[in-house]
Each structure stands twice: as structure tokens, then as C-alpha cells.
Amino acid sequence: MAVQPSPTILAATVAELRIHAPFDQMTESAISRLAANLTLRYFAEGSVIRSPEDGVVSTLSILQRGQVLGVNLSPSSSERPLTLVEGEMFPIGALISKRATVLTFSAATDVFCYELSESGFAELMEASPEFRNFATARLAHMLDLSRQHIQSVFSRNVSGAQTMASPLRSLIKRSPVTVTAATPICQVLAMMQGLKIGSVIVVGDSSTIPCGIFTERDVLARVALPQVDQSAPISKVMTVDPVALPSTATVFEAAKLMAERRFRHVLVTDEGQLVGLVSERDLFKMQRLSLGEIAKSIDRCADGVSLAKAADDVRQMAEALVGQGVAAEQLTQFVTTMNDAIVGKAIELAAIESPPPDINWCWIGLGSEGRMEQTLVTDQDNALVFAPAVSAGSTEIEALRAGFLAFATVANRLLDQAGFPFCRGDIMAKNPRWCLTQSEWRNLFEAWMRSPSSPALLNAAIFFDFRALHGKSELVTELRDWLRSVAPTQKLFLYQMAANALQVRPPLGLVRDFVDADDAYPGTIDLKKFGTRPFIDAARIFALANEVSATNTADRLRQAMRKMRVGDDEISAYIDSFHFVQLLRLRSNQRTADTDIAGRSALVAAQTEPDTEPNVHMANRIRTDALNDLDRRILKEALRQARKLQARVEMDFQA
Amino acid sequence: MAMEWLRHLFGNPVPLDDLQRSRLRAIESNIPLPSDLSGISLTQARWVAADVESSGLDVWNDQLIAIGAVVVTGTNVQLGESHEVVLKQTRISSQDNILIHRISGRDQQSGEDPVEALLTFLEFVGNSPLVGYHANFDRIMLERACKKYLGTPVEKVWLDLAALAPALVDTEHGSAKTRAVGRGHPLDWWLERYRIEVSARHNAAADALGTAQLLVILLSTAEKQGVANVEAVLECAKDYEWLRRR
Structure with missing residues (x-):
């Protein structure tokens, strides 16, 4: 037959x-x-x-x-x-x-x-x-290879070989000048003058291991003005234990470190041995805006207008970094670090205009801000916690709340001016619902968990990613500790949250299944809804169920899934996939006119969309047919990992 | 000669040649008895899931246009052991009908010679039971075509999943014994229930593949309920059918 x-x-x-x-x-x-x-x-x-x-x-x-x-x-x-x-x-x-x-x-x-x-x-x-x-x-290798490829594509597109993703090694031009700790100050100054260098590295008397750094700027503040005896050893006036990074660290990491800690120099060491010195000026040559400059300009802001200018610099910088192929994890960290600084400054300015009551309080970041995963397009999600005296009666508490609300209203307004638009759901500290005492927060959280209606679940998804941004962070830590101990026992709540998270299934294929039938934007995929959200939701559930305090998605997955005894390879595959989708999102969030960058062709022409909020709607969408073959393959793999993660949620939280 | 004359009378356009006649005899001698079927365990059984497309829903007057089939052994759907054929039509079916199965007029006219198509299909089936959903329709359509082109209806053993499924699986109507029985659920209901995706509904082969997947699920369910051989499965469906008619 x-x-x-x-x-x-x-x-x-x-x-x-x-x-x-x-x-x-x-x-x-x-x-x-x-x-x-x-x-x-x-x-x-x-x-x-x-x-x-x-x-x-x-x-x-x-x-x-x-x-x-x-x-x-x-x-x-x-x-x-x-x-x-x-x-x-x-x-x-x-x-x-x-x-x-x-x-x-x-x-x-x-x-x-x-x-x-x-x-x-x-x-x-x-x-x-x-x-x-x-x-x-093995499967995981595919992602690795692809990422290398992306970086190389990016590097080719940026003029000059240097990018923020290059290793520090590539910036080191000459071996650094060192002196021993016992060298007299006058000798060091003469040497700096003679060699025309701005800094020296101080090493131990009988070793090459760096123990300090001395720079031009230190001369005025530490030697000349205090009239220090110049025959004293340099160790008396040096900065001890300077920050060091390995030579494999990226230029970006160095820049971020400098920006965060306000240093101008970072030592490069491999296994303790000094390899070189990278100064802010070295990094500065690479780009028109320096990270440190931005951080400082934020510090200097005196009003909403200058804050808006600094926030704009952050955005421009972030966009430039996306173009230079900096990894998603570092990028979102950068955006978060800078945004934190802006929020901190806005709060300081608000406190001048409308001082908050003189008790302990803390400004809380929620949602992506709480998770430290902000991308370029972001609106406000914040709240406030305050700690009245134990003896305080309700009248007293309401009076305090009124004071905090007045203060928060100013802070929210300043942030809006700085380019963080008001939250459409009114999740902001100036809303009396979200300006609460510690015990009020606990009662609210408890109520959500006890009767997980859909609005409660929606709120929990935003609020349970809370993080202290400014003020007395202990208040937030206590709240987190309490939630960590209570959440694992709330089985019904966790099940409901899991069921909610499983409602959105990442599509399997790119051609046939990528787009749902009722999709208003054919040929595109919503990377937030189908790409990052499954990871974020799963991570939150696992963290809550496993007594993990972290709010960052990668941290949550790493810590919670280790507790769940999931293998490291599997965890890495989830995290890598999450970051890949984030990177695609960041790339499509970019709004500059630069068309050289790979992946840019995938951008949907948001401006032509007759939608009332085209940017919000379209920013997370990419055209699947405009992705290059490799990106499409990785995206498919990443979405498969998302489904796999959902399968795990399903398995662990079946009602 | 008398036989040939009779065949003409019943509308067979072309008489069978010698080879075709001997093939038909081999097919007819290959019908299993119930006692044969009771000896075959479900893990070894071979089934042929089949579906037909026709020029309409009138089982006595419409014409058989296409057959699709796939073999199931045990709980395996043998994707490579599958078959589909379009029978050459003398009259093209209506436009509305074409829109259902999407076999164009041209395809209907350039189909296989019906005698060859039916013989090949029957040989493919061998002595295995045929399986369909609302199988009576498929059975009568095939038997009428066989009668017309081969001169004999060639009755095969059939299993109707529309009867087996509700006999084994509780539906929302209550337990298998007490539920109010009507015409029962359509195939799509079961496909959806078991998340069986059919690439092209109302394509004979694609529907046969869907039927085959439903079959293996039901066979596995039957085995769990102690229904251990082919004959017992057939009985199970027949009993349900009898209950439903009452």
C-alpha cells in the first residue's frame, strides 16, 4: 500500500x-x-x-x-x-x-x-x-551568541571604536604613576608638576598594591589651605582605599560609579594589582555629556526649571547609551540612579517650599521605579509613609497628613515639571489614599491580601514593588520586613495573583501567533504586555511567596528561584531573556532622529498614529517583520522562556 | 455479464477491469468479525480516523467529493500513514458548498478516478475499524459511493466518536448515565475542550487529524475505565447510541 x-x-x-x-x-x-x-x-x-x-x-x-x-x-x-x-x-x-x-x-x-x-x-x-x-x-548559548552579535552590530554603528560598552582596558593609555605611602608631600607635588599629571596613586611601602590616591584638587583643600607640613608623608593627605574596577569592567560601569559616588578617578586593578587609572576626563572625551556632569547638575538644581533641564539631560544621555549598545540591565540601572537623584532633589526643593511635618517620613517609589527598571518613557508612581507618635490620636494624624499632602503636592508638581507626568491612575503621594502611616499601610496591604478582588490585585502589583526613595528609609524597610513575613501565608492571594498573571500568554510564534486577532496594530507586538510583564509578574509572585525582599525583577528571580532550588542556568536564561526584551523596549523607546542604529527600523512610526496617546501606546510596540532575523529568533526564544516561567507559576500556584 | 448490466443500471459509468475486480474481492474478504475485534487490545489496535467532504448535507442525494484519513495505532497518530484524495466529479458542487470545503471546481474536475480512489482508500483502511465524528454521515456517503462505483457498498466497521465521547466523559449535562441526551455536542466542542487545533476545518484530512487526536484521548480514557479491547470500545459507543435513541 x-x-x-x-x-x-x-x-x-x-x-x-x-x-x-x-x-x-x-x-x-x-x-x-x-x-x-x-x-x-x-x-x-x-x-x-x-x-x-x-x-x-x-x-x-x-x-x-x-x-x-x-x-x-x-x-x-x-x-x-x-x-x-x-x-x-x-x-x-x-x-x-x-x-x-x-x-x-x-x-x-x-x-x-x-x-x-x-x-x-x-x-x-x-x-x-x-x-x-x-x-x-545548549539553548542558553544561543542567547549568549546573539547578545555578542547585538553588541558588535551596535559597535559598528557608532563612529569610532570606543563605546560605553567597551572594556576599561581599552581606555588605559599608559601605566599609572605611583609613589609609596611614605613619600613626603613636597616630593609628590614636584613630581606631579614635572610630569604634568593630575594625580598619583599611592602604594604600600613594599608592595604594588594601591592604598590611596592623591589628585590636583586635593592640593588646595588638604595641603595648601590647612597649611599641612609638606615634609609629612603623602599617606596623611591622600584619599584612602580608592574605588577600583577590574579591566574587564565596561566604560559605562566606571562612569556610573563616578557619577554615583562623585569621584573623578577610578583605579583599574586585576586581582589587586594596579593596571591603570581612568579619569572622568578620559570618559568625557567619549561623549558630549558626562554622567558625572549630569549628577552634579542635578545636585546644583535650585528650582523646577533647572530640574527639568537636568532630567532632559538624563534622557538624552540614556538615549545615547542605548545607541552605544549598553546592556539593558545597566541602562535601566543608570536611568533609575539618575531619576532617583532627580526625585531626591525635587523632594528637597519641595521641602523648602512647603516643609513636611517634623516627624519621620519616607518617600516611596512604586512600579517600575520601585523595581529599578525605568525606561525612557515613564510617569510618576509614588506614595508616602509617615510615622506619628504612638500616642497620636486621629485628629493629630489627620493634621500631620494634611501637612504631608501639602508637601507632596509640591513635590509631585515639581516632578511633573521635570518631565515625569502625573500618574493617570492618581497613584501619587499627594493623593490622601496613598499618604499613610505605617499601620495604615499594613492594614491596607492586609485587606488586599485577605480579599484579593481585581482592583486589589492590580494595586498589589504596583504597590508591592515599593522602595524607599528619600527620607527615613527605615520606615519602608520595616514595612517590607512585615510584608515579607506575612505574604507567604496568604495562599489565596498568591493563587489569585498567579491566576491574574497567567491571563496574558506570550505568543508562541512570530508569524502566525504573534498578533492577536483583535489587535488594533497588526504586525506588531506589545513588548510590555507580552514580553516583560510575564517575567515581572512571575518574579513578584515568587518573591512574595519565598520571603524575598528584593524588588528588582532580576534580583527577585535570582533570590527566589534559588530558594526554590531552580538551577542557576535556568534562572540565568530567564533573566537574560527578560533583559533582552527590555533592551528591545529601550530601543523602541528611543525617539532621536538617529537612524543608523540597528533595530531602529523596527520602530513604529508613532507620530502618524491617530491615537490620543500615541507614544504610550506605541512606545512598547515593535513591528515583528522589521526585526532582523537574529533579533526575531532571540525574541522568540525569550518569549518561550516567558512561557516556561509561566508554566512554573502555574505548577506552583494551581488553586 | 449480468453483473455488468446490473452495475450499469445502478449508475456505474465504467465497469471494473480484472485487476480492479480482484482488488475488490481482496477488500471484501478483509472485513473483521466481532470475535476478531475482541481479541485486539487497545495498545495494539489499528484504527483509521476518517472524514469526508460532500456536495451537501443530504446524505442520500449529495455526492462524495473528498476523503481524508490518518492511521492511529495504540495512542499514536501515524502522521506519515495518512491519505487524502479528491474524487473526480461529473458535476461541480454549488458555490456555497465550495466555500465550505474549499475544493474548487477545477480541483473537483481534475480529481482521481473514483474507482481507483475508492479501492486505494479501502486498501489503506484494511481490516481496521473506521472512526468518525457523527460517523453515520461519513459511512453512508462512502457506502453510497462504493455502491455507485464498485457495485457494492463495502460495509466496514465504524466507530462514532459522537457516541463514544459522551459515553466516556462527563459533560456539563451530568453523569454519563443520567444526562439528558439530545444530539450531543458538535465536534468543535470536544476539540476545544481538549485544545485540539485543526489547521483547516472542513478539510477532510485536517478534520481526520483532529478526529484522530480526539480518538487517542478517548481510547486512553476508555482503557482507564476498564474498556480493554476494540470490540468493547465499539460496544460502548453502540450502547450509548441505543440509550440516546430511547
């Missing part, structure tokens, strides 16, 4: 496979051949698909739908179960090395798997280099 297999059935099978890597890369003939060799097998929930007892593996399984758990059942093992989701293949390692599996794979839900016989697998490895590469290289 040599009937030809049904072309319709093979085409349907090919189309389903094509959603996933590496099948999306395979040639038509190889994948058609594969489809004809496949069977589609059903496993009822709970049944074992493959176990070590089956002996040498002779079948490749490709998960078509449902979830599979891989568990190491040997008593000595402490491995966490592995969750496999649609499109994943198993057990590849065992199949290639012709051994039994170590894990027992079972169906966590009803499962359909495509199955390929050993000979079919051999044929496929032979016929398709794409499949072979995929099967032999």
Missing part, C-alpha cells in the same frame, strides 16, 4: 513545528521529510512518558502541547524538576549519547508529543545542519 501521506496533514504538522526553534530554520525538504516520519502520541495527565528504566533511549519527543515534568527520582538527587513546554525536545542528551535518561519525564497535563524514531533522528541530524547545531549546542 504505497499511498502518499496526506499533504494537508504534513503541512499542518510542518506549520506547528515551524513555530519553534530549530524547526523555523530548517529547509522545506528536511522538515517535510521529518513530518512524514513523526507520530503524534497522547499521554494522559500523570502518565510517565520516559524513564531511566526504559533503558537506552530510542525515541525523540517534541512536546506538541501540554506540559512535561522531568524529575530526577534517584534518592541522592536534589535537582528541581525541569518544566518543559510546547516546542521543547527531550531527551536530546541521552539520545545523542545513546544512554538511558537520568530524568523521569511525565505528563503534568494532558500531553501530545511528536515522536521520532532513532533512525528518523539519525536521518534528521544528517539532513539538517540547523537541527544538528541546535541539538548539540
Whole structure:
């Protein structure tokens, strides 16, 4: 009976496979051949698909739908179960090395798997280099490679070889001048004059390990004005234990460190040994705006107008950094650090205009600000906590609140002027609902967790990412400690939160499934909704359930999932994927006219959209067909990781 | 000769040649008995999930246009062991009908010779039970076509998932025994329930693939309920059908 297999059935099978890597890369003939060799097998929930007892593996399984758990059942093992989701293949390692599996794979839900016989697998490895590469290289490596590629693309697009992503090593021009700690001050000054250098590094008397730094600026403040005896050793007037970074650290990291701590020099050391010195001036040459300059200009701001100017500098700087290929994690950190400084300054200015009551209080950042994940487009999300005396009655508390509200109204207004628009949901400290005492906050949080209605869940998603921004941070720490101890016991709340988080499913494929049917913007994907939110939501739930205080998504995933005994590789894959989507978002957030930068073509023409809030709507959308092939592949992989993370949420929080 | 004459009378346009006749005889001798089927465990059983497209919903007057089928063994859908064929039509079906199955007039006219198409399909089926959803429609359509082109209806064993599914699985109507039975749920209801995606509804082969996936889920359910062999599965569906008719 040599009937030809049904072309319709093979085409349907090919189309389903094509959603996933590496099948999306395979040639038509190889994948058609594969489809004809496949069977589609059903496993009822709970049944074992493959176990070590089956002996040498002779079948490749490709998960078509449902979830599979891989568990190491040997008593000595402490491995966490592995969750496999649609499109994943198993057990590849065992199949290639012709051994039994170590894990027992079972169906966590009803499962359909495509199955390929050993000979079919051999044929496929032979016929398709794409499949072979995929099967032999581990998945995580793909992301690594892609990231390197992105950086190299970025570097090519920036004039000159130097970028903020270059290693510090590349900035070091000559070996630094050192003196020993016992060298008299006058000798050091003469040397600086003679060599025309602005700084010297001080090393121990009998070693090359740096212990201090002395710069031109120190001469006036520490030597000349205090009239220090110039025969005294330099160690008396040097700055001790200067900040050092390894030579592999990026230029950006050095710049950020200088900006944060207001230093002008950073030592470069490898394993304690001095390699070089990088000054702010070295970095300054690279760009029109210096990080340190911005930080200082924020410090100097005396009113809302100058604050707005500084905030604009931050935005310009961030955009320049995106163009230079700085990684997403560092970028959002930079934006957050600078925004924190602006918020701090706005609050200081507000306190002058309308002084807050003279008791302990703290300004709270919420949402992305709380998570330290701000991108370029951001509005206000803040609140305030204050601590009245224990004896204070309700009249007294209301009087205090009125004082704080007046103060917060000024601060919110200043921030609005500085380019952080008012929150549309009115989640701001000037709103009496969000200007509360510690016990009021606790009662509110408790009420949300006790009866998790949808508005309560929505609020929790924003408020539970709270972070102290300015004022008495202990108040916020106490609130966090309390939440950390209470949240894990709120099972119903966690389940509801999980159910909420699972409502948005990242699409599987880019061509067929990327866009929902009722989408108002065909051909685009909302990177916030489908890309970053699944990671953020999952991280919050895991953190709350596992007594983790961190608010940053990467930190939460790292700390909580370690407690959940998830392997480091798996955690890194989630975090890398999250950062990749953030990077794409940052790139599409960019609004400068520079068209040289890779990925820019993916920008949707926001200006032409007849939407009332085109920027808010479109800023998180990219055209999938305008992404380059590699970005598209990584995005798919990143979205797959998001689904995998959701599967984990589903598994741990099934009601 | 009398046979040929009779065939003409029943509308067979072209008589079978010798080879076709011997193929038909082989097919007809390959119908399993119930006792054969009770000996086959569900893990070894071979089934053929099938679906047909026709010129309309009138089972007695409309024409068979296409057949799609895929083999299931145990709980495996054998994607490579599948079949689809369009039968050459003398009259093209209506525009509305074409919009349902999307087999164009040109495709209908350039289809396979019906005799060859039916013989090949029946050989593909072998002695396995055929499986359909609302299978009576598919069965009568096929038997009428066989009668017309091969001179005999070639009755095969059929399993109707529209009867097996509610017999095994509780639906919102209550338990399998007490639920009020009407015409039952449409195929789409079950496909959705089990998240079975069909690439092109009302394409015979794609629908057959969907039917096959529903079949393996139901077979696995049956096995759990102690229904252990092919004959018992067929009985289970028949009992439900009988209950429903009462």
C-alpha cells in the first residue's frame, strides 16, 4: 500500500513545528521529510512518558502541547524538576549519547508529543545542519551568541571604536604613576608638576598594591589651605582605599560609579594589582555629556526649571547609551540612579517650599521605579509613609497628613515639571489614599491580601514593588520586613495573583501567533504586555511567596528561584531573556532622529498614529517583520522562556 | 455479464477491469468479525480516523467529493500513514458548498478516478475499524459511493466518536448515565475542550487529524475505565447510541 501521506496533514504538522526553534530554520525538504516520519502520541495527565528504566533511549519527543515534568527520582538527587513546554525536545542528551535518561519525564497535563524514531533522528541530524547545531549546542548559548552579535552590530554603528560598552582596558593609555605611602608631600607635588599629571596613586611601602590616591584638587583643600607640613608623608593627605574596577569592567560601569559616588578617578586593578587609572576626563572625551556632569547638575538644581533641564539631560544621555549598545540591565540601572537623584532633589526643593511635618517620613517609589527598571518613557508612581507618635490620636494624624499632602503636592508638581507626568491612575503621594502611616499601610496591604478582588490585585502589583526613595528609609524597610513575613501565608492571594498573571500568554510564534486577532496594530507586538510583564509578574509572585525582599525583577528571580532550588542556568536564561526584551523596549523607546542604529527600523512610526496617546501606546510596540532575523529568533526564544516561567507559576500556584 | 448490466443500471459509468475486480474481492474478504475485534487490545489496535467532504448535507442525494484519513495505532497518530484524495466529479458542487470545503471546481474536475480512489482508500483502511465524528454521515456517503462505483457498498466497521465521547466523559449535562441526551455536542466542542487545533476545518484530512487526536484521548480514557479491547470500545459507543435513541 504505497499511498502518499496526506499533504494537508504534513503541512499542518510542518506549520506547528515551524513555530519553534530549530524547526523555523530548517529547509522545506528536511522538515517535510521529518513530518512524514513523526507520530503524534497522547499521554494522559500523570502518565510517565520516559524513564531511566526504559533503558537506552530510542525515541525523540517534541512536546506538541501540554506540559512535561522531568524529575530526577534517584534518592541522592536534589535537582528541581525541569518544566518543559510546547516546542521543547527531550531527551536530546541521552539520545545523542545513546544512554538511558537520568530524568523521569511525565505528563503534568494532558500531553501530545511528536515522536521520532532513532533512525528518523539519525536521518534528521544528517539532513539538517540547523537541527544538528541546535541539538548539540545548549539553548542558553544561543542567547549568549546573539547578545555578542547585538553588541558588535551596535559597535559598528557608532563612529569610532570606543563605546560605553567597551572594556576599561581599552581606555588605559599608559601605566599609572605611583609613589609609596611614605613619600613626603613636597616630593609628590614636584613630581606631579614635572610630569604634568593630575594625580598619583599611592602604594604600600613594599608592595604594588594601591592604598590611596592623591589628585590636583586635593592640593588646595588638604595641603595648601590647612597649611599641612609638606615634609609629612603623602599617606596623611591622600584619599584612602580608592574605588577600583577590574579591566574587564565596561566604560559605562566606571562612569556610573563616578557619577554615583562623585569621584573623578577610578583605579583599574586585576586581582589587586594596579593596571591603570581612568579619569572622568578620559570618559568625557567619549561623549558630549558626562554622567558625572549630569549628577552634579542635578545636585546644583535650585528650582523646577533647572530640574527639568537636568532630567532632559538624563534622557538624552540614556538615549545615547542605548545607541552605544549598553546592556539593558545597566541602562535601566543608570536611568533609575539618575531619576532617583532627580526625585531626591525635587523632594528637597519641595521641602523648602512647603516643609513636611517634623516627624519621620519616607518617600516611596512604586512600579517600575520601585523595581529599578525605568525606561525612557515613564510617569510618576509614588506614595508616602509617615510615622506619628504612638500616642497620636486621629485628629493629630489627620493634621500631620494634611501637612504631608501639602508637601507632596509640591513635590509631585515639581516632578511633573521635570518631565515625569502625573500618574493617570492618581497613584501619587499627594493623593490622601496613598499618604499613610505605617499601620495604615499594613492594614491596607492586609485587606488586599485577605480579599484579593481585581482592583486589589492590580494595586498589589504596583504597590508591592515599593522602595524607599528619600527620607527615613527605615520606615519602608520595616514595612517590607512585615510584608515579607506575612505574604507567604496568604495562599489565596498568591493563587489569585498567579491566576491574574497567567491571563496574558506570550505568543508562541512570530508569524502566525504573534498578533492577536483583535489587535488594533497588526504586525506588531506589545513588548510590555507580552514580553516583560510575564517575567515581572512571575518574579513578584515568587518573591512574595519565598520571603524575598528584593524588588528588582532580576534580583527577585535570582533570590527566589534559588530558594526554590531552580538551577542557576535556568534562572540565568530567564533573566537574560527578560533583559533582552527590555533592551528591545529601550530601543523602541528611543525617539532621536538617529537612524543608523540597528533595530531602529523596527520602530513604529508613532507620530502618524491617530491615537490620543500615541507614544504610550506605541512606545512598547515593535513591528515583528522589521526585526532582523537574529533579533526575531532571540525574541522568540525569550518569549518561550516567558512561557516556561509561566508554566512554573502555574505548577506552583494551581488553586 | 449480468453483473455488468446490473452495475450499469445502478449508475456505474465504467465497469471494473480484472485487476480492479480482484482488488475488490481482496477488500471484501478483509472485513473483521466481532470475535476478531475482541481479541485486539487497545495498545495494539489499528484504527483509521476518517472524514469526508460532500456536495451537501443530504446524505442520500449529495455526492462524495473528498476523503481524508490518518492511521492511529495504540495512542499514536501515524502522521506519515495518512491519505487524502479528491474524487473526480461529473458535476461541480454549488458555490456555497465550495466555500465550505474549499475544493474548487477545477480541483473537483481534475480529481482521481473514483474507482481507483475508492479501492486505494479501502486498501489503506484494511481490516481496521473506521472512526468518525457523527460517523453515520461519513459511512453512508462512502457506502453510497462504493455502491455507485464498485457495485457494492463495502460495509466496514465504524466507530462514532459522537457516541463514544459522551459515553466516556462527563459533560456539563451530568453523569454519563443520567444526562439528558439530545444530539450531543458538535465536534468543535470536544476539540476545544481538549485544545485540539485543526489547521483547516472542513478539510477532510485536517478534520481526520483532529478526529484522530480526539480518538487517542478517548481510547486512553476508555482503557482507564476498564474498556480493554476494540470490540468493547465499539460496544460502548453502540450502547450509548441505543440509550440516546430511547
